[in-house]
Amino acid sequence: MQNKYNFIRDMLLNKKLTFQQKERILILAEKEFKKEVGVLKDIDFRLKIIEDIIQKGKTVTNIISNKKENSNITSYAEKEEIREETIYYIDLKNIPRFLRLLNNNNYTKFLTHDIDSSDLSDLENSLQANYSFEKHLTKIKEVFDVLTVKDSKYKTKYSGISKITISKDLHAKIKSYINGGNKWGEHGNSMNWSDRKLLKWCQENPNKVPTPAVDLGYEGYRFKDLIFKDIVYIFKNEIHIRESNSLVGIIKAILFEPINKFYEKIETNFDNVNDTIELFTDVEKVKQIIRKILFLIIDKHSLQNIPNVEFTFTVNDGYAEFFIFNKSSKMNSDNYTFRFGKHTKSLMKLCNGLCDLEIFTDLKDGSSYKIPIWTKGIVIQNDIILRENKEITGFEVFEKLPNPVDGILYKLKFDLGLKL
Numbered sequence: 001m002q003n004k005y006n007f008i009r010d011m012l013l014n015k016k017l018t019f020q021q022k023e024r025i026l027i028l029a030e031k032e033f034k035k036e037v038g039v040l041k042d043i044d045f046r047l048k049i050i051e052d053i054i055q056k057g058k059t060v061t062n063i064i065s066n067k068k069e070n071s072n073i074t075s076y077a078e079k080e081e082i083r084e085e086t087i088y089y090i091d092l093k094n095i096p097r098f099l100r101l102l103n104n105n106n107y108t109k110f111l112t113h114d115i116d117s118s119d120l121s122d123l124e125n126s127l128q129a130n131y132s133f134e135k136h137l138t139k140i141k142e143v144f145d146v147l148t149v150k151d152s153k154y155k156t157k158y159s160g161i162s163k164i165t166i167s168k169d170l171h172a173k174i175k176s177y178i179n180g181g182n183k184w185g186e187h188g189n190s191m192n193w194s195d196r197k198l199l200k201w202c203q204e205n206p207n208k209v210p211t212p213a214v215d216l217g218y219e220g221y222r223f224k225d226l227i228f229k230d231i232v233y234i235f236k237n238e239i240h241i242r243e244s245n246s247l248v249g250i251i252k253a254i255l256f257e258p259i260n261k262f263y264e265k266i267e268t269n270f271d272n273v274n275d276t277i278e279l280f281t282d283v284e285k286v287k288q289i290i291r292k293i294l295f296l297i298i299d300k301h302s303l304q305n306i307p308n309v310e311f312t313f314t315v316n317d318g319y320a321e322f323f324i325f326n327k328s329s330k331m332n333s334d335n336y337t338f339r340f341g342k343h344t345k346s347l348m349k350l351c352n353g354l355c356d357l358e359i360f361t362d363l364k365d366g367s368s369y370k371i372p373i374w375t376k377g378i379v380i381q382n383d384i385i386l387r388e389n390k391e392i393t394g395f396e397v398f399e400k401l402p403n404p405v406d407g408i409l410y411k412l413k414f415d416l417g418l419k420l
Helices: 002-012 019-033 040-056 060-065 071-077 094-104 117-127 133-148 168-179 196-204 228-239 247-255 283-300 342-351
Strands: 267-273 308-316 319-327 356-362 368-374 378-381 384-387 407-415
Touching: 094 133, 094 407, 117 133, 133 168, 133 196, 168 228, 168 283, 228 283, 247 267, 247 283, 247 308, 283 319, 283 342, 283 407, 342 356, 342 368, 342 378
Parallel strands: 267 308
Antiparallel strands: 308 319, 319 407, 356 368, 356 407, 378 384
């Protein structure tokens, strides 16, 4: 019953439906609920709630306040919260462009690099003074503001850069790494560029940088068992896949995480992974996507033996393509019964702004299809999937393939951000 009510509520909150269509849904819903026994009074009230919300713009709280005479229904309805959420597709190029600009700017590049004698000379020329950490940090904050705030008051000071839309999570991570206030990163790091003790060290060590390269001849800022350069490299690994932070290394670390023990549940092959590819991205989100796909592979695997998973990482026409191939398996559905479930919708949200996701698979009826899971043009509105303003549940977007896949192939497509 709860699921039926939620489905009707979500349909009525869909702004793409006309008033007449919503009225028709209410009529059909009333007929359906009258099949149930002993709940009509409760159902009538709940239908009144969603009808009032759609027709009169009332909130649940306002309606409940006028219904205090029915304590049982009120206690149930008070727990109901209707929130509209629309997730629009974010362009793939935004995150790598943003991170490349951050990585290349004269001031912000040291968020991910140590400072050698040549860098120090360049910084002093830019600052037009001996090195001052406070002045350097001010410049970093101004550049970040230009990259994240429309019509930033600092935009005239930094030509060639402007606001780029990135995910809220990545924005929050970088902001906390620069400004403090909240922990950041996969492991909840608290050290940041605005840390009070770091600022004190810089004041006590004028003209010294907190992240010196070897040629400067001193250690830099130390706290607990770490030096500040360690924090810089931790952050770099959260936004940059490269040979020293390779995709193979990332996947193997996931496989051997004690909480999941994927290494006991799948066989793997890394022969087709190019570890020299550089990709600026939200590495934490990439890890979450990999974990979720591995869970799906293990959960949906249709054979008695453990899954054989082959990984491929390659470059194609300005994009990095990452394939996770569950060989010799198939989806346990046909094209008309496939539906976007909660795991698929969760993957969609993780991929947004990061990568496109398609699945190539054989179905149980012997046919083979490409399924666009998250690509340009798809919108999530109150957990309803839309494309070209029409609701899709799954099979409507299937594209038939001429040849069998011989397994289930997950394709993640990342923009390399080479066109700044």
